[in-house]
Amino acid sequence: MELIPKVTHHYLRTKKKFPNVWCAGCGIGIVMGAIIRAIDKLKLSRDEVVMVSGIGCSSRMPVYVDFNTLHTTHGRPLAFATGVKLAKPSLKVIVITGDGDALAIGGNHFIHACRRNIDLTCILVNNQTYGMTGGQFSPSTPFMKIGTTAPYGNRERAFDISKLAIASGAPFVARGTAYHVVQLEKLVEQATLKKGFSLVEVISHCPTLYGRLNKEGDAVEMLKWQRGHAIPISAAGKVPPEKLRDKFLTGVLWDIEFPEYCEEYDKVIAEAQRRD
Amino acid sequence: MKADPKGVLTGEHYLDGDHACAEGALAAGCRFFAGYPITPSTEVAERVSERFPDIGGIFIQMEDEMGSMAAVIGAAWGGAKSMTVTSGPGFSLMMENIGLAAMMETPCVVINVQRGGPSTGLPTLPGQADMMQARWGSHGDYEIIALCPNSPQECFEVVIEAFNLSEKYRVPVLVMADECVGHMTEKVVIPKADEIKLYPRRYTKLSPREYLPFKPGKDLIPEMVKAGDGYKFHITGLTHDEKGYPVMTWEAQEKLVRRLVEKIRLNADEIVHVEEIDTEDAEVVILSYGISSRVAIPAIQKARKEGIKAGQLRLVIAWPFPEKKVRELAKKIKAFVVVEMNYGQMFYEVERCVQGDCKTLLVPHGGGWVHDPEDIYKAIKEAIK
Ligand SMILES: Cc1ncc(C[n+]2csc(CCOP(=O)(O)OP(=O)(O)O)c2C)c(N)n1
Ligand code: SF4
Numbered sequence: 001m002e003l004i005p006k007v008t009h010h011y012l013r014t015k016k017k018f019p020n021v022w023c024a025g026c027g028i029g030i031v032m033g034a035i036i037r038a039i040d041k042l043k044l045s046r047d048e049v050v051m052v053s054g055i056g057c058s059s060r061m062p063v064y065v066d067f068n069t070l071h072t073t074h075g076r077p078l079a080f081a082t083g084v085k086l087a088k089p090s091l092k093v094i095v096i097t098g099d100g101d102a103l104a105i106g107g108n109h110f111i112h113a114c115r116r117n118i119d120l121t122c123i124l125v126n127n128q129t130y131g132m133t134g135g136q137f138s139p140s141t142p143f144m145k146i147g148t149t150a151p152y153g154n155r156e157r158a159f160d161i162s163k164l165a166i167a168s169g170a171p172f173v174a175r176g177t178a179y180h181v182v183q184l185e186k187l188v189e190q191a192t193l194k195k196g197f198s199l200v201e202v203i204s205h206c207p208t209l210y211g212r213l214n215k216e217g218d219a220v221e222m223l224k225w226q227r228g229h230a231i232p233i234s235a236a237g238k239v240p241p242e243k244l245r246d247k248f249l250t251g252v253l254w255d256i257e258f259p260e261y262c263e264e265y266d267k268v269i270a271e272a273q274r275r276d
Numbered sequence: 277m278k279a280d281p282k283g284v285l286t287g288e289h290y291l292d293g294d295h296a297c298a299e300g301a302l303a304a305g306c307r308f309f310a311g312y313p314i315t316p317s318t319e320v321a322e323r324v325s326e327r328f329p330d331i332g333g334i335f336i337q338m339e340d341e342m343g344s345m346a347a348v349i350g351a352a353w354g355g356a357k358s359m360t361v362t363s364g365p366g367f368s369l370m371m372e373n374i375g376l377a378a379m380m381e382t383p384c385v386v387i388n389v390q391r392g393g394p395s396t397g398l399p400t401l402p403g404q405a406d407m408m409q410a411r412w413g414s415h416g417d418y419e420i421i422a423l424c425p426n427s428p429q430e431c432f433e434v435v436i437e438a439f440n441l442s443e444k445y446r447v448p449v450l451v452m453a454d455e456c457v458g459h460m461t462e463k464v465v466i467p468k469a470d471e472i473k474l475y476p477r478r479y480t481k482l483s484p485r486e487y488l489p490f491k492p493g494k495d496l497i498p499e500m501v502k503a504g505d506g507y508k509f510h511i512t513g514l515t516h517d518e519k520g521y522p523v524m525t526w527e528a529q530e531k532l533v534r535r536l537v538e539k540i541r542l543n544a545d546e547i548v549h550v551e552e553i554d555t556e557d558a559e560v561v562i563l564s565y566g567i568s569s570r571v572a573i574p575a576i577q578k579a580r581k582e583g584i585k586a587g588q589l590r591l592v593i594a595w596p597f598p599e600k601k602v603r604e605l606a607k608k609i610k611a612f613v614v615v616e617m618n619y620g621q622m623f624y625e626v627e628r629c630v631q632g633d634c635k636t637l638l639v640p641h642g643g644g645w646v647h648d649p650e651d652i653y654k655a656i657k658e659a660i661k
Pocket of ligand 2: 021022023025026027028057058127131132205206207208209210
C-alpha cells in the first residue's frame with residue numbers, strides 16, 4: 001500500500017477490502033484514482049458522497065472507496081441513484097458504470113437519465129467489452145473486433161456513447177482516457193460541479209480479454225493507443241478530416257444549461273402547496 | 277410512533293381501492309413514489325402525483341418497472357419511506373430488484389393490483405394468479421411478506437400495515453390487491469393521525485465506529501442507516517458479511533441466506549394475519565382472500581341456511597402462510613374449500629399444511645370476472661358428502 005499516494009489512501013477501504021479484483025494493468029484503477037483526486041480537490045467530505053454502481057469489473061469500484069457505496073443490479077445504477085438523489089438532494093451522487101452496464105441492459109435508464117437531468121455524475125468506463133463475464137462483445141465494441149461471442153468479428157455497429165448522451169439531452173458530456181489522467185481528473189471535477197446530469201466517458205482498456213483477443217498488446221501498448229488516438233476537442237479544427245476518421249475527440253464535448261430536475265420538483269411542491 | 281397529520285386525510289370518503297392505497301401510503305409516512313403506468317394500478321400513481329407534492333413528498337414516473345423498483349430502493353437508503361405500484365407485466369419486471377431489496381434488507385412496499393394473466397392477459401379485469409410469483413418470483417432463496425386487501429377500507433389499512441411490517445422486518449412487503457378491489461368504490465374511514473400507529477425505521481444508535489450494517493439483533497434483524505449520516509456503509513447484492521462486504525464462500529452464504537429466511541419464518545406467528553368468520557363450529561371452511569373472499573359470503577350464508585356449518589378463513593396476510601391455523605382447523609373440520617382466481621396456488625399451500633387431516637377442494641377460476649357464488653355453494657355441498 002506504500003505505493004499509493006497519501007491522498008488516495010485516505011479515501012480507500014484499505015484495511016477492509018484489498019487486494020482488489022482487477023487484473024494487473026487494468027484501466028479501472030486509474031479511473032478510480034482520478035475520481036478520488038477530483039473529490040479531494042473539491043473538498044467534498046467522504047460522507048456526503050454516494051457512489052452507486054451496477055454490475056461489471058468497473059462496477060466493483062464502490063467497495064474499495066470509503067464513501068456511502070451501493071453496488072446494485074446490472075444496468076440499473078442510474079435508476080438507484082435517481083432514488084438516492086431525490087430522497088436527499090444534498091448528497092453528491094456519482095454513478096460508476098461500464099459500457100455493457102450503461103448501454104446494453106441499462107440503455108433505457110441511461111438515455112432517460114440524460115433527458116431527465118437529475119444532478120448526477122455518471123462515470124462510464126468504456127473498455128469496449130464485457131470484462132466481468134469474459135470478453136464478450138458489447139454495444140461499444142468496434143465493428144469487426146473480436147469478442148468471445150464474436151469469434152468471427154463483431155458485425156454490429158458500436159455506439160458513440162458521448163453523442164448518444166448529447167442526443168438524449170445530457171447537458172454536460174466529456175470524454176477522457178485512462179492514459180490522460182490529469183485531464184481525466186479535471187473532467188471528473190467539472191462534471192461533479194455541473195448542476196444537472198453529467199457524463200464522463202472514459203476510454204479505458206481491458207488487456208486481459210479485449211487486448212489479448214484483438215492482439216492489441218499489453219496494458220502499456222493499449223495506453224499508447226489511447227495517446228495516439230485521442231484528439232483534444234480544442235485541436236479538432238486544426239486536424240484534417242481524413243486524419244480524424246479513426247480518432248476520437250476528448251475534453252468537454254458539450255456543456256449547456258437546462259433546468260435541473262430536483263430544483264424543478266421543488267417548484268412543483270411550491271405550486272401544489274400554493275393551490276391549496 | 278404516531279402518523280404525521282400532514283399525510284392523513286381524516287374523515288369519511290368514497291374512494292376506490294387504488295385511491296385508498298395512495299391514502300394509506302400517505303398516512304404511513306411514505307414520501308417517495310416511483311412507478312410506471314399500468315392498468316389497473318395507475319390510479320394510485322395519479323393520486324400520488326397530485327397528493328405527494330402537497331406534503332413535500334416526491335413522485336417520479338420512471339422509464340420502466342426495473343427502474344421504478346431501483347429508485348424505490350435507492351430512496352430508502354437516502355432516508356425516505358418509499359413504494360411503487362404495478363400490475364402483472366410490471367410485477368414480472370420488478371422481480372429482479374425485489375430480490376435485491378430482500379438481499380439488501382431494504383424496507384419498501386410494492387403494490388400489485390392483480391389483473392388476468394399470463395402475459396398482457398386482461399388488463400382491465402381481475403386476477404389472483406400472481407400469488408406464487410409474489411412468494412417465489414425473484415431468483416434465490418428469501419422470504420417476503422404479502423397482504424391481500426378485500427375492500428377499499430382495507431386497502432387503506434393494509435398499506436399502513438405493509439409499511440409497518442417492512443420497517444420492522446426490513447423486507448420488501450407486497451400488497452397483492454386485485455382489479456375488483458382496486459376499482460370498487462366504497463366508504464373509507466380515515467382515522468385521526470394520532471390513532472394511526474407507525475413502526476419507525478430501525479436506525480442505529482451506535483457510533484459509526486461500532487456499527488456493523490448487517491449484524492442482526494436477537495430478532496435476527498439488523499439496524500439501518502442512511503447516506504450522509506457519517507456511516508459510509510457499503511451495500512451489495514453479492515453475498516456479504518456483517519460489514520456488508522462481499523464474501524464468496526458457502527459459509528457466508530449459509531449464514532446470510534439462513535437469516536434472511538429465518539427472520540420471517542421464526543417470526544411468522546407474530547406476522548400472520550387472518551380473519552375468521554364462523555369457524556368455531558364449522559365443518560367446512562372456505563379459505564380465500566381479496567375479492568374472492570367476498571364472493572364466497574353468499575355461498576356460506578346459503579349453506580348455513582340449509583344447516584351446513586360453513587365458515588371462512590380469510591388471508592389478510594398470505595405470506596407467510598398461516599400454517600399453524602390451517603393445521604389446527606384441519607384437525608377439527610371435514611374440508612377446506614379454497615376459492616381463488618387461479619387454477620390452484622394457495623390451494624397447494626393448504627394441502628401441504630393439512631397433510632390429509634381433512635378434505636381439500638379447489639374452486640378455480642381463470643380470472644376476468646369473479647366466481648359464481650353458486651359454484652362455491654356446490655363445492656361446499658360436495659365437501660360435506
Ligand atoms: C441481469 C444480468 N444479466 C447478466 C449478468 C452478467 N454480467 C455481469 S457483468 C456483465 C457485463 C459487464 O460489462 P460492462 O458493463 O462493460 O463492465 P466491465 O466488466 O467491462 O467493466 C454481464 C453481462 C448480470 N450480472 N445480470
Ligand atoms: S477482465 Fe479486463 S476489465 Fe476486468 S479487471 Fe481484468 S483487465 Fe480489467
